[in-house]
Amino acid sequence: MRQILLNEGAKELSYEIREIVKKADQLRKLGVNIFWENIGDPIQKNAEVPAWMKEIIANLVMDNKTYSYCHSKGILPTREFLAGVNNERSGAQITAEDILFFNGTGDAIAKIYQYLNFTARVIGPSPAYSTHSSAEAAHAHQEPLTYKLDPNNHWYPDLDDLYNKIKYNPNVVGILIINPDNPTGMVYPLETLKRIVAIAREFNLMLISDEIYLNITYNGARAYSLAEVIEDVPGIAIKGISKEFPWPGSRCGWMEFYNRETDPQFDKLCSAMENAKMLEVCSTTLPQIAIPKIMGDPRYKPYREEANRKIGKRSKAIADILGSIPELRFNETYGAFYNTIIFKQGILKTGQTLHIQNPEVRKAVELWTADTKMNADKRFVYYLLGATGICVVPISSFCSELQGFRVTLLEENEEMLRSVFTRLKNAVIEYIHSVPEVASAPPQLANH
DSSP states (O other), rough: OOOSSOOOOGGGOHHHHHHHHHHHHHHHHHTOOOOESSOOOOGGTOOOOOOHHHHHHHHHHGGGGSSOOOOTTHHHHHHHHHHHHHHHSSSOOOOGEEEEEEESHHHHHHHHHHHTTTTTEEEESOOOOOHHHHHHHHTTTSOOEEEEEEEGGTTOOHHHHHHHHTTTTTTTTEEEEESOTTTTTOOOOOOHHHHHHHHHHHOOOOOEOOOOOTTTTTTTTTOOHHHHHHHSEEEEEEESSSTSHHHHHHEEEEEEEEEEEGGGGHHHHHHHEEEEHHHTTOSHHHHHHHHHHTTTTHHHHHHHHHHHHHHHHHHHHHHHHHHTTTTOOOOOOBBBBBEEEEOTTTTTTTTOOOOSSSSHHHHHHHHHHHOOOSHHHHHHHHHHHHHEEEOOOEEEGTTTTSSEEEEEEEEEOOOHHHHHHHHHHHHHHHHHOSSSSOOOOOOOOOOO
């Protein structure tokens, strides 16, 4: 080509959650039955959208207005409804004008980083959710900037690490929170959130909170929204319906802007995203119209409570199965529907394998893992896939130096869930103990 076409930051775009599907599809063609634990799609894991919810959507489909464009910022009655939901929590108050709709939260995330100055950095948690970390890195043309979540402390943020990285990096303009967290299932404690707000205020930063799982908590946990703790700091909450209804195929998400008036630079960023959406005309109409009808229905809260109870039960079941392996660092989850499980230091070694009976499958896995520079947890994930058909995601792909894997808590069929995770447990134990012992050297003859 006459000129270089690709932006330098494009090399930072990666999504292992989907990439491993390509490997799984290859094995499926070779006869392997795949158990998908790589992606947070409740429908794929046998979740049933309630009949009453489907009826609301079906009736809307018969309404001609659901086929038209809507306001560029989103349907006004829906934005008014969502502003009311936020304001009932107390904290930062908003109006319909502070809400902007997107085609899914992925679209919203991309827009934030697209319009930031290329020198501006947003620091996010590690292990990191790939959509955020890849977009931030691509925008900055550098590796993602992260603060540590501590597996030895319930995956809570290492606030000293966060503070020091901000203090000594003047390019940081914002702090990302994912609450409840993906991939760890951690829910940020209230005091931790307040401390993060204080850090943002001290360094004159904005806050970004991905709250797609805000209403998915269980086993006694409660997630606090950004609006409840932000006070006068400028910030953005990212929300959606893909996990909560669940309706991932709706591709419907939105941003809520807090305290725009407190900082002119932050207000300009919000305006840029509004103008960008205007150029796109609008986001999808049908799911926007459905939101107040479904969330405002008296059956919605009991539905969500029961769905959360079931996720919590599955979380406990997985803890019972995997939590007893001494070579793993295991934390129970309290929000979202993932768990990040870490191999303790020194457990993963060169030469570990799993028995794979199918020779074609074994050959494929050996080919994939031949790279000596491959992360050890990714090597385990490939062997696990070939030996059992269980498809998980390596934690090293979440911008982390830790070695482990992420699973979902989504399988609705309890018998299937216990079967899959028992197979996973057995595979972990087999893999850990698969390295042949090095034969001891023969005794040396004494010199005479």
